[in-house]
Amino acid sequence: MAERAVFSVRKLGHTTSDIVIRLGYAVRFIVLTLMHSGTSFRRFGLIIRELYYTGVQSLIIILVSGLFVGMVLGLQGYETLQTYGSESALGVLVALSLVRELGPVVAGLLFASRAGSAITAEIGLMKATEQLSAMEMMAVDPIARVVAPRFWAGFISMPLLAAMFSAMGIFGGYLVGVVLIGVDEGSFWSQMQNAVDFREDIVNGVIKSVVFGFAVTWIALFQGYDAPPTAEGVSGATTRTVVTSSLAILGLDFLLTSFMFRGV
Amino acid sequence: MAADNLIEIKDVDYWYDKRRAILSGIDMVIPRGKVVAIMGISGSGKTTLLRLIGGVMKARKGEVRVDGQLVSDLDTAGIYKLRSRMGMLFQFGALFTDMTVFDNVAFQMREHTNLPERMIRDLVYLKLNAVGLRGAHRLMPSELSGGMARRVALARAIALDPMLMLYDEPFTGLDPISLGVIRNLIRSLNDALGATSIVVTHDVQEALELVDYVYYMSDGKVVAHGTPQEMLANDEPLVHQFVYGEADGPVPFQYPSRNYGEDLKLGARHG
Numbered sequence: 001m002a003e004r005a006v007f008s009v010r011k012l013g014h015t016t017s018d019i020v021i022r023l024g025y026a027v028r029f030i031v032l033t034l035m036h037s038g039t040s041f042r043r044f045g046l047i048i049r050e051l052y053y054t055g056v057q058s059l060i061i062i063l064v065s066g067l068f069v070g071m072v073l074g075l076q077g078y079e080t081l082q083t084y085g086s087e088s089a090l091g092v093l094v095a096l097s098l099v100r101e102l103g104p105v106v107a108g109l110l111f112a113s114r115a116g117s118a119i120t121a122e123i124g125l126m127k128a129t130e131q132l133s134a135m136e137m138m139a140v141d142p143i144a145r146v147v148a149p150r151f152w153a154g155f156i157s158m159p160l161l162a163a164m165f166s167a168m169g170i171f172g173g174y175l176v177g178v179v180l181i182g183v184d185e186g187s188f189w190s191q192m193q194n195a196v197d198f199r200e201d202i203v204n205g206v207i208k209s210v211v212f213g214f215a216v217t218w219i220a221l222f223q224g225y226d227a228p229p230t231a232e233g234v235s236g237a238t239t240r241t242v243v244t245s246s247l248a249i250l251g252l253d254f255l256l257t258s259f260m261f262r263g264v
Numbered sequence: 265m266a267a268d269n270l271i272e273i274k275d276v277d278y279w280y281d282k283r284r285a286i287l288s289g290i291d292m293v294i295p296r297g298k299v300v301a302i303m304g305i306s307g308s309g310k311t312t313l314l315r316l317i318g319g320v321m322k323a324r325k326g327e328v329r330v331d332g333q334l335v336s337d338l339d340t341a342g343i344y345k346l347r348s349r350m351g352m353l354f355q356f357g358a359l360f361t362d363m364t365v366f367d368n369v370a371f372q373m374r375e376h377t378n379l380p381e382r383m384i385r386d387l388v389y390l391k392l393n394a395v396g397l398r399g400a401h402r403l404m405p406s407e408l409s410g411g412m413a414r415r416v417a418l419a420r421a422i423a424l425d426p427m428l429m430l431y432d433e434p435f436t437g438l439d440p441i442s443l444g445v446i447r448n449l450i451r452s453l454n455d456a457l458g459a460t461s462i463v464v465t466h467d468v469q470e471a472l473e474l475v476d477y478v479y480y481m482s483d484g485k486v487v488a489h490g491t492p493q494e495m496l497a498n499d500e501p502l503v504h505q506f507v508y509g510e511a512d513g514p515v516p517f518q519y520p521s522r523n524y525g526e527d528l529k530l531g532a533r534h535g
Contacts, residue, residue, distance in 0.1 A: 125361075126360075129356065130354045130356070130358035131360055133358065134352070134360075134417075135360075136347075137318055137320075137347055137352040137430075138375070139344040139345070139348040139375075139376065140371075140375045140376075141344075145375070
């Protein structure tokens, strides 16, 4: 009995120290990435290339999802608002939901599953096939040459994708609310313009998407770089990227929202 | 004379866990201009030794000197400077899969030199021509056979005319033709570049035909060394078993296990 208790405590201690060590590695990893970012900016072509893979190739899923989320918001919002006779506020509801919350959060989740998983799998496989070791043996630092350009590409892409998601969502809400259901077009747009504040709503939404971009790209890169160099290791790392990034986005969103919108 | 040796390894130990040494008491010299094989069964510490020479890991005890420099004394910049004068061929080539054959070979030139693109093009063609694959410069690594990939990796490794070439199991998984091509290339490139080569391998016939000198390792120690002829005539049981590929000997066929009869529970049935 006592033996089992000792075993459990030891196991708990081992797991805790493991988590702390990995967290330490992850922090050291991101610090190194930031320190070795000079090459990426001197040779901006490296970032442009990654922007294409992480940003441009995520466009389709982001735009289509944005459109549908906006259309659903239009339908649901109209249903509720018309009960109170305030369907003219549909534009405000759609825009605020998207700009403050759904844009950054849903775009972040989609970005994690589309671009984040791809980054992890690519770097994990580069490690498993000794491409990173080969680079090191050629006296080229993989953090500077492989990791840093991908980090900046993710960091730049994410806010842009979130903005496009929101824009597309608003268009979806307009399609359903105004074109399909027949809400007055003038009040849809004018109420939206009056109610959406640049500093309070749009800037806060952009800040969120920047934070999510940082978190998702960091997690994806670290998981890939840290993956055991086997098929099982890479698949596990890819899964961890999606799960950890999604939880990080939702947790950070709550934290940021509680700081940004304290009853104002 | 020390200057004649490109690499000098003195009394080197390496371990991950102190109770289980990977390398112990390794002494080795690699003369300039020679092709030297480090042979031994899997797990004998060959690749670890290669990593110590490349500065990927540092010896826990003893000295590893490359071109007179003590590898363990070098900082990251020093290690990178040393590595820029080395070329390494990895077991399965390790080509960058997102780049064409041309870009793979040009990689180091673009990273380490300011040569104009026209000159890089000429140099890449030169290197690819040396391995017989100038015509394949547009292909992606996924379009190459195993042997071709290994040759492209070789062209990439010699891109900056290294003083030292490290080969990690260069013959593994190749068909006989590719194997012959790689073997001839190792020798001809070594002599043409005036380089020194270390070939880590367990392919006995290929290695003995190719190299000038052999170190045979077992269980983290050098147990024999000499010219290929001396190795063929060596009567040390470990070397004899390895060179002649005998299934049983000092290296047992069976993984350590309990008595066979006990595993089959023969005693229980009869007793």
